[in-house]
Amino acid sequence: MKTLTVIFLFVLAEVIGNTCLSGGMKQVASAGFADGTLSLGLILHALATPLIWVGILLLLAYFALFAAALSWADLSFVLPASAFKYILNVAFAGWFLGEPISTGRWAGTVLICVGVLLVVKTAGEKSGAGEPEITGSVGEGGRS
Amino acid sequence: MKTILMMLLIVVSNAAGDVFISSGMKQIGEVSTLNPRALLRIALRVLTCRDFILGIGCLSVSFFSFLVVLAWADMSFVVPATALVYVVSILGARVFLKEHVSALRWAGTLLVCLGVALICRD
Structure with missing residues (x-):
């Protein structure tokens, strides 16, 4: 239960953080950096945008919670249990950033979630980056 | 092309x-206290752990690349596309570590690829 609560909190922090970063970078892009140029000016401009800092703080919170969860739970449980974050990210992009989300993009996101669940659920078979053993019921968080 | 590289x-x-x-x-051990002084001690141990610092370095590179891509692409594309990390780690396990990859894992990897292909088309 402790693990699932922490997973829910860090997913929420990550999704809101990403939304802030994306909103901030859209502001930066509209200030003349939209053409795909990769420059130091782009980074400096981003770091002068308040919304970026809100995003960074939230991602630091996400990171602290994620690292704490990994101190007692296995990566191979934490990763699949947080697979639902992709859907939440796309939903927030639509709700708060006004990005048009086509049916194709929704379908792709759902496929990615299912794929991630399958990949990490089988992490006990000695492959992947995570710890070899799986603790707890994998996928429980994926349906929330 | 630039977006794909990033x-x-x-x-x-x-x-x-x-x-x-x-x-x-895993080297630090379970964080199970909320006592500020104990948390500070843990934080000091974490910040002097070699693997942790390497991890922070890698994640910083990842973060700034992410930030830059968000300036020219939609979040609803960029975030799901980062799920390619699973494909990369499986290919890495198969190619470099010669690990056995089960059919179910290949199926999951294929689904992630199909999903990313779908979000790329829109």
């Missing part, structure tokens, strides 16, 4: 960062 950079540095952080936190 996505690869995000994904590879993220995968490496996750592994280092996980290994570092």
Whole structure:
């Protein structure tokens, strides 16, 4: 239960953080950096945008919670249990950033979630980056 | 093309960062206290752990690449596309570590690829 609560909190922090970063970078892009140029000016401009800092703080919170969860739970449980974050990210992009989300993009996101669940659920078979053993019921968080 | 290269950079540095952080936190042990002084001691141990610092370095690279891509692409494309990290780590396990990859894992990897292909088309 402790693990699932922490997973829910860090997913929420990550999704809101990403939304802030994306909103901030859209502001930066509209200030003349939209053409795909990769420059130091782009980074400096981003770091002068308040919304970026809100995003960074939230991602630091996400990171602290994620690292704490990994101190007692296995990566191979934490990763699949947080697979639902992709859907939440796309939903927030639509709700708060006004990005048009086509049916194709929704379908792709759902496929990615299912794929991630399958990949990490089988992490006990000695492959992947995570710890070899799986603790707890994998996928429980994926349906929330 | 530039977006694809940046996505690869995000994904590879993220995968490496996750592994280092996980290994570092396993060395630190379970964080089960809310006592500020104990938390400070843990924080000091964390910040002097070699694997943890390597992990932070990798995740920083990943973060700044992510930030840059967000300036020219939609979040509803960039975030799901970062799931390619699973494909990269499986290919890495198969090619470099010669690990056995089960049919179910290949199926999951294929689904992630199909999903990313779908979100790329829109």
